[in-house]
Amino acid sequence: MTDQPDDLLPATRRALLHRLATVQAEGRTPSLVGAVVRDGRTVWTGARGMIDDHAPTPDVQYRIGSITKTFAAVLVLRLRDEGLLDLADPLERHLPGTAAGDATVAQLLSHTAGLAAETPGPWWERTEGTLRPELADLLDEQPLRHPRGRRFHYSNPGYALLGALVERLRGAPWGDVLAREVLDPLGLTRTSLLPRAPHAGGFAVHPWADVMLPEPLTDTGRMAPAGQLWSTAADLARWAAFLADGDPRVLAAETRAEMRRPAAPAEEDWSAGYGLGLQLRRRDGGLLFGHTGSMPGFRAGLWVGEREGVAAVALANSTSGTPSPAALAADLIAIVAEHEPPMPRPWRPLADLDESLLALTGPWYWGPQGFTLRLRAERALELVPLAAPGGPGSRFRPGPDGTWTGLDGYYAGETLRVVRAADGSPVHLDLGSFVLTREPYGPASAVPGGVEPGGWRPA
Template sequence: MTTLDADEFAEPLPATRRALLRRVALGQVEGRAPSLVGAVVREGKLVWTGSRSCVEGHAPDADTQYRIGSLTKTFVAVLVMRLRDEGLLDLGDPLAKHLDVPEAGGATVAQLLSHTAGLAAEPRGPWWERTPGALRPETADVFGERPVVYPAGRRHHYSNPGFALLGALVERLRGAPWGQVLTREVLEPLGMGRTSLEPRAPHAGGWAVHPWADVILPEPAEDTGRMGPAGQLWSTAGDLARFAAFLLDGDERVLGAESLAEMRAPAVAPEEGDWDGGYGLGTQLIRHGGRYLHGHTGSMPGFLASLWVSPEDRLAGIALANATSGPTIGAIAADLIEIVAEHEPRIPAPWRPLLEADPALLALTGPWYWGARPYHLRLRADRGLELSPAAGAGRASRFRAEPDGTWTGLDGYYAGETLRVVEGEGDAPAHLDLGTFVFTREPYGPEGVVPGGVDPEGWRGL
């Protein structure tokens, strides 16, 4: 007999594995990549890897390093959120509070994380990804003649120098190089021993493929120095699987689930004409095949990378290639998720009741009315509350209990808002106060409770 747990953590079924390998093979052939590795994470466990290579007998595996480019930014964002959670900074702080950088001092930490600081897309000097970091030895050296191209906070404009500044911020507040901080605070706790700033064998070599001929050219792999936080890291499918599991559920040794949820919440409006994508705090957001995915893509000369997580499906897809261009790496990683989700839909955990029924909580459940509109308030098995319209769409939210007896909205219209229970006579609550809105047990309840009062003659016919 197959149990739920065994099924959730087992490797995909043969037909699913074939479909996954076919997608990786198509990606390698159509993208003309020297090699391509794919991986799937389910319920936090690496359950499948597959690869294709142009060299017979030398296919890479989950322990082969590739350069992951801008996926580095999500790691740096985790470091910044750790600083925030420790009280060493606020996301609303102007950068000038912590770093002497006149070119970007007015931008906030959150704007740097979400690429809304208005900074230029690239640093000064020659193509930074293919030249030594020694060309930009100091933080101020990342700025060109026009460091700011938009007013801060006005629009999303992807900025690699912005993440160079965040790396410098980490160094300033930790008193150590950002790479050392990353290893100590993130990589080691998560068991990511194959992720590093410099390549470690076995690793793939980076290649450019000629656009009009089936010939290749080796790409340089420079240490980008101050620009490293924008795209320096090397990693493996196995290590990225561990990072995907962390992005899904959090790890209190590194960053909690609430802070990770904050990172993947849309921080800016999508670009004009691109309503299937967005950006959070160091995290890319996309819709693919009707699914909401978060993660990041990356590219450096000779390499492409992508990691997507689907919280609803409890799945993650990873794709790595050693080609400067060609494979649609983001689509490949997203397709790996879609293949598993469609071939083997997630089996939900069994419903289980509360271990103990609290009479005070039970008294809150049932119908409530916002004016004349009926709502249902349910008590969930995790002792949270869920408020939703009795019919149709509307302001539905879940709520978490707080030590002071109030409740905090977790999502929807009332996210972050406070729900208070106003006591009545006996054990029955009189009404609910939700962000100043009053919910009563009957439509337009007693006079004196509903703001503005209720007509003393009450309900009547025409």
């Protein structure tokens, strides 16, 4: 028996549909479809349309705009994981001859390459890709708008270059690689570069009158990796489940986690950021990761609530309108979290125990500052300040050489090493050159710079 029901409660489903219907009415949207994912499966779908008793199904295709970038990023990171490139590599090393050759792969993924936001010439979203047949057509001769790596500046041509990079290293068109390596393994049978029936038509709604104008449906050619894809609520729900829970056939768990870490420069108290192909939002103390999307006639939003364990998708066939599908997707997550908060996982003891690791647990001190070292499953360790015993700590993953590597916070990537006496007993911990001892500033032989011989004393 599980603590969380497979399906949502009737009151939750009613609240979700009410919110979707409100957004469709207030945003004057021809049609709107949404989906909610929990524990890897779709638990709710809803839709509203402008025609009575005729709403889109989760199998109707919509253009998803820049949500396409999440697919492009996964393809690039697969290349990195296979050792075919490094994120620090300049683009020129693998794709010579572009005006952005000195930008690194990581900078292109995180929109920190300083490139122009759009292509030169006519607006690429409303014109055929045949107007930009070559990579040289994607950027002008002076493509930089900002110094490399200094700030976040969204660049659609940057993702077109990443798609060309995938083509060069795979030796096949970007769309073919996407289908073979991502869409087919995940069963995303209704996601495609060009529309397949049934699909929605795209419309602009007049800002001051309830009338509509059809928008053009274009093939953007080389700009496809920036925003070309068509998909359905059902397929994007599966994609959200992948971004949340993963599939090792497509991408390692560590790489998925890397995607949602902030990669672009951000303020200390940031509310919005960008990782490697994923937008990041802070909302009500939690983190949402995913992406928004728009193309003429279409808008889309996909968010995963990290804390809530819930994802949501919303698709609309209108160029503009408020509230947006992206805001709706975030609202759907919040509604589920409010009505059906996730149950904490039950506490369970460790499956096995290494006595030498148990001996490491308990208080340690960096100078006079106290920490608690906790033993977690699979030989992992967690270091928590004594001043905040219930708060989050720094996690460390065990390595094959008997050391641990920091996973988050100040110690991310740093090495934790146990220094032992001749009899094997732990003397102190070396954490990136910081020495942690069992007592404040002791033993003196382990503390860099030594300790005053007189020891602790009253004033």
